[in-house]
Amino acid sequence: MKAPLNWLKDFVDINVGIKEYVNAMTMSGSKVEGVEDLGEGIEKVVVGRILEMEAHPNADRLKVCKVDVGSEVLQIVTGAPNVKTGDLIPLALVGAKLPGGQIKASKLRGVESYGMMCSIEELNLSRDYLPDAPEDGVYVFSEELEPGTDIKEALHLDQVVEFEITSNRPDCLSVYGLARETAATLGVPLKKPDIRVKEEAGGDASDRVSIEIENPELCPRYSARIVTDVKIEPSPYWMQHRLAAAGMRPINNIVDITNYVMLELGQPMHAFDFSCLTDSKIVVRTAREGETLKTLDGQERKLDTSMLVIADSQRPVGIAGVMGGENSEVTDQTRMLLLESANFNGASIRVTSKKLGIRSEASGRFEKGLDPENTIKALDRCAELIELLGAGKVVRGIVDCNMTRKSQDTIKLDPDRINALLGTEITAEKMMDIFRALEFEVDPNTMIMKIPSFRSDIESVADLSEEVARFYDYNNIKPSLLSGKESMRGRKSYKQRMEDVIRNTMCACGMNEAFTFSFTSPGVFDKINLPADHPLRDTVVISNPLGEDYSIMRTTTIPDMLRILSINYSRKIETARLFELSSVYHPVDGEELPEEKSVLTLGMYGEGCDFFELKGVVEELMTAMGIAGYEFKPEREEPSFHPGRTASLMVMKSDGTQLKAGILGEIHPEVAEKTECPERTCAALFEVAVLIDASSLSRKFKALPRFPAVPRDIAVVVRDEVYVADLMKAIVKAAGEILEDVSLFDVYKGSQVPEGMKSTAFALSFRSADRTLKDEEVNTAMEKILKSLEYQFDARLR
Amino acid sequence: MKQQLESIQKKALETLETITDIRELEDFRVAYLGKKGELTRILKGMGALSPEERPLIGQLANEVRNALEEGIATTRGRLLRVAREEKIRQETLDVTMPGRAKKLGRKHPITIVLDEIKDIFLGMGYEIAEGPEVELDYFNFEALNMPKNHPARDTQDTFYITEDVLLRTHTSPVQARYMKDHKPPIRIICPGRVYRSDAVDATHSPIFHQVEGLVVDKGVTMGDLIGTLQVFAKGVFGEDTRIRLRPHHFNFTEPSAEVDVSCWGCGGTGCRICKGEGWVEILGAGMVHPNVLREGGIDPDVYSGFAFGLGIDRIAMGKFGIDDMRLLFENDIRFLRQF
Numbered sequence A: 001m002k003a004p005l006n007w008l009k010d011f012v013d014i015n016v017g018i019k020e021y022v023n024a025m026t027m028s029g030s031k032v033e034g035v036e037d038l039g040e041g042i043e044k045v046v047v048g049r050i051l052e053m054e055a056h057p058n059a060d061r062l063k064v065c066k067v068d069v070g071s072e073v074l075q076i077v078t079g080a081p082n083v084k085t086g087d088l089i090p091l092a093l094v095g096a097k098l099p100g101g102q103i104k105a106s107k108l109r110g111v112e113s114y115g116m117m118c119s120i121e122e123l124n125l126s127r128d129y130l131p132d133a134p135e136d137g138v139y140v141f142s143e144e145l146e147p148g149t150d151i152k153e154a155l156h157l158d159q160v161v162e163f164e165i166t167s168n169r170p171d172c173l174s175v176y177g178l179a180r181e182t183a184a185t186l187g188v189p190l191k192k193p194d195i196r197v198k199e200e201a202g203g204d205a206s207d208r209v210s211i212e213i214e215n216p217e218l219c220p221r222y223s224a225r226i227v228t229d230v231k232i233e234p235s236p237y238w239m240q241h242r243l244a245a246a247g248m249r250p251i252n253n254i255v256d257i258t259n260y261v262m263l264e265l266g267q268p269m270h271a272f273d274f275s276c277l278t279d280s281k282i283v284v285r286t287a288r289e290g291e292t293l294k295t296l297d298g299q300e301r302k303l304d305t306s307m308l309v310i311a312d313s314q315r316p317v318g319i320a321g322v323m324g325g326e327n328s329e330v331t332d333q334t335r336m337l338l339l340e341s342a343n344f345n346g347a348s349i350r351v352t353s354k355k356l357g358i359r360s361e362a363s364g365r366f367e368k369g370l371d372p373e374n375t376i377k378a379l380d381r382c383a384e385l386i387e388l389l390g391a392g393k394v395v396r397g398i399v400d401c402n403m404t405r406k407s408q409d410t411i412k413l414d415p416d417r418i419n420a421l422l423g424t425e426i427t428a429e430k431m432m433d434i435f436r437a438l439e440f441e442v443d444p445n446t447m448i449m450k451i452p453s454f455r456s457d458i459e460s461v462a463d464l465s466e467e468v469a470r471f472y473d474y475n476n477i478k479p480s481l482l483s484g485k486e487s488m489r490g491r492k493s494y495k496q497r498m499e500d501v502i503r504n505t506m507c508a509c510g511m512n513e514a515f516t517f518s519f520t521s522p523g524v525f526d527k528i529n530l531p532a533d534h535p536l537r538d539t540v541v542i543s544n545p546l547g548e549d550y551s552i553m554r555t556t557t558i559p560d561m562l563r564i565l566s567i568n569y570s571r572k573i574e575t576a577r578l579f580e581l582s583s584v585y586h587p588v589d590g591e592e593l594p595e596e597k598s599v600l601t602l603g604m605y606g607e608g609c610d611f612f613e614l615k616g617v618v619e620e621l622m623t624a625m626g627i628a629g630y631e632f633k634p635e636r637e638e639p640s641f642h643p644g645r646t647a648s649l650m651v652m653k654s655d656g657t658q659l660k661a662g663i664l665g666e667i668h669p670e671v672a673e674k675t676e677c678p679e680r681t682c683a684a685l686f687e688v689a690v691l692i693d694a695s696s697l698s699r700k701f702k703a704l705p706r707f708p709a710v711p712r713d714i715a716v717v718v719r720d721e722v723y724v725a726d727l728m729k730a731i732v733k734a735a736g737e738i739l740e741d742v743s744l745f746d747v748y749k750g751s752q753v754p755e756g757m758k759s760t761a762f763a764l765s766f767r768s769a770d771r772t773l774k775d776e777e778v779n780t781a782m783e784k785i786l787k788s789l790e791y792q793f794d795a796r797l798r
Numbered sequence B: 001m002k003q004q005l006e007s008i009q010k011k012a013l014e015t016l017e018t019i020t021d022i023r024e025l026e027d028f029r030v031a032y033l034g035k036k037g038e039l040t041r042i043l044k045g046m047g048a049l050s051p052e053e054r055p056l057i058g059q060l061a062n063e064v065r066n067a068l069e070e071g072i073a074t075t076r077g078r079l080l081r082v083a084r085e086e087k088i089r090q091e092t093l094d095v096t097m098p099g100r101a102k103k104l105g106r107k108h109p110i111t112i113v114l115d116e117i118k119d120i121f122l123g124m125g126y127e128i129a130e131g132p133e134v135e136l137d138y139f140n141f142e143a144l145n146m147p148k149n150h151p152a153r154d155t156q157d158t159f160y161i162t163e164d165v166l167l168r169t170h171t172s173p174v175q176a177r178y179m180k181d182h183k184p185p186i187r188i189i190c191p192g193r194v195y196r197s198d199a200v201d202a203t204h205s206p207i208f209h210q211v212e213g214l215v216v217d218k219g220v221t222m223g224d225l226i227g228t229l230q231v232f233a234k235g236v237f238g239e240d241t242r243i244r245l246r247p248h249h250f251n252f253t254e255p256s257a258e259v260d261v262s263c264w265g266c267g268g269t270g271c272r273i274c275k276g277e278g279w280v281e282i283l284g285a286g287m288v289h290p291n292v293l294r295e296g297g298i299d300p301d302v303y304s305g306f307a308f309g310l311g312i313d314r315i316a317m318g319k320f321g322i323d324d325m326r327l328l329f330e331n332d333i334r335f336l337r338q339f
């Protein structure tokens, strides 16, 4: 809401500087977004009248003028093509300051000039503010003005304060409402307007028009006045300038008056051309099936039966609270008016304006719920201005269809409860002063207060507390720290602690944490080779997305991981190692909400990044999370992954059964190509809940060995397809208790190893906890191992 | 013979002075003390001496041997020292050359800030509550005193799945859910991902992160809220940080406030970060609205509470001086590795 300062001053004396004012208002809850000084940088520019104009002796394009500036007549040379004798123009005097610089006396082609005629650009004024300014040339005043008048006065170049008004305070969407807040903030009286209407036209309004409300729940009140002898012309400068300063475009006197009243009092108004109302009738009703209306913006609107319209006896003439119809628009030919000042149900207006995609100054106010008591005051102010401007004659009386409940709400002021909620010791007197300033009627004996009709936001002691607190100043409340309350133990849940373990382990393994969006494009599934009937294609769909690319909630994070790897790759970054801990969203049959699963995604490419590097990271994670008994199994069924270089991670559930926790591997070469990732890009995806279920934070100390270890090696040749993990399992099983550790140290293929075979070499370590092992014991174990490998895998000792 | 011994000692000790490497020293030892060494040879001639002379010469010979052995030890020490110094000199490194990096990964700036915030509140006895991102309209709006078609919903441009299901626009629904399942006293923070229909640009993102806090107990005051926020602000932005509350309106709190912290860029004198104001708005807060307590099954005549909510992304940007929000979600390694 933009409020010109001088308009505010019509209702309240602002006796402090602008900076102090702005700060005080912000701290009492009317946040100031900014102050625009329309006359900024302009000094010593006055209204001048061109008395004479002659051709310049030395230049065809220039003219030499005599200009009356009140105190004297100056010689001015100008090149403006649009001025003539008698025109009133803005004249920058010698010594004047303009946004573009200072004005000096000068000689133009040999002729002295003592000032400069100004265009709006030279005054740094916008065409929105002065719509009648010529495209090219000097501004010419269209209103009679005294030469010598300061331009700031002549053009009402005011300071405009822009307030942010919260949705609970539609009463502050008006200059008067803000003046009320100003008065309460500064502790000065509010000057209530004294509205007087002469009503000079003959007859009674109630004889001329009948008003009927069919849906009182959607329109609790409809008040109207009739104006005759209407003369449409531009409104006066002062009104145009106030409207423009507040951000509304001046149109003509009638439209301007209705807008002026809306800005001043917060009540949207509408003027109908009375001659267009069939049977002189207004019916407030919902639209009939199939009705349409061409609105003032020239658009044909399809109405539905939920929309409230203003109709005459035949057809809609306006969409209630949203926009008027072209069929009853005020034009230059309009001679008689119906002025509407009504109250509509906010939610209904909101739905209609959303459906039609029209947001007007009026609908923006109505949808927040306005004061039904304001309709009459606004009509009277409108009538007063019409008479003041000579825009028409007002017919006696108001036709007021009022279906509101008359009772005024009251509330008891309970200072103890307010102080208890705020943690303050504010006196009852001080509180009552605050409410009186806000136009509550306070009974000091009973502490019962009448809530003003424009404050429908006040319902409970909490609301009263806010009123007290904001004028007491929030920052005067003494800080405390829940003193005297039971102390509580803050802690993370097991799951939250494990998530910390995951992040810390990933970082320790050189993985960098990524954050990606949770919504994505349905096109990603093709990119990662998911078949058309893949269950991951069943997604939660956003009904109003920002675009196709952000239209579904992701069911897998692999595409996002590949996308960010590819971004890094395209930027010539040689190595990237990334992880993300985030969610995927799976629709669940028969449930309103999807299942949100936390997943851990890993991705890497570049130097040293291959399957085993990735697997090493995963193994570290298993150790850190205390997951025992995990196993990697070859995985050939994941369409996004290389079928020969991918594994499933199997973990043991608490009940002992094996469960797939996720996959890790090289991205399928085709997917890598489609996602523009480098060859050999690796990725992994795990379900965090499964990992956590298998995890443990408990650790048991094992005594350090007291007897020496006996190291042995064994190398066997087996078929290519034999898995090392199976060989190792067999070794462990065959060796018995004394085998402390086994690790793979070489896999060899090539000369001396037959085609289709590989040589695998293991380092074994034997040890007993209670004695030094004898060679024979170890030899026996080694023989058993070899036998077992020969028997199970056809292995040959190398 | 006595003279012979004395001259051997003199000559030997002089020779020792000139020895410069360890092999030379060994040769020397052999030459004098070895089986065929000079001293040994002389001592072999002792048999020719008179019984009176023998002990005297024997003693002298022992002294010479001791002197030589001591000389050899000293010289060995000297040579080793020299050799070590030489080795040290040769193996001197250019320590200004880069280290062999064991590259640790980095946490995302949002995680870093969130961890800090969690620490502050865990220390004050809060637990961390979580809830779904795809949420019912009821918990996101209605339970928070924002019925359907309430104009306040406009300020939170919402992504809808169906009429009743949406992407949560704040983490406040977690509070609403928590109140339904827990009795006071309640002290929780709810961190998480939230969604608003804003196009992506340098200062907006349709996905960002929030932390909400909720305290409900008997006799909780607005003073408690202010004290808590002071602790938070000092914890995140430094001990000298001041806060300022401005009245505002949120449907789920009353009284409500927007909260500014003194600018981390200038400390309050005005700079580019705070647009000359000296203050930067970072969070919204207030006393829990009685309707919200009631909806959560808590009697507002017995209990009161406060709530606050803040955007983590913007705080991270402020703290680290990140000037474009898009960087947070782009995941350029060169960006991520700066934190």
Ligand SMILES: [Zn+2]
Pocket (backbone or CB within 6 Å): B263, B264, B265, B266, B267, B268, B269, B270, B271, B272, B273, B274, B275, B276, B277, B278, B279
């Ligand atoms: Zn600053």
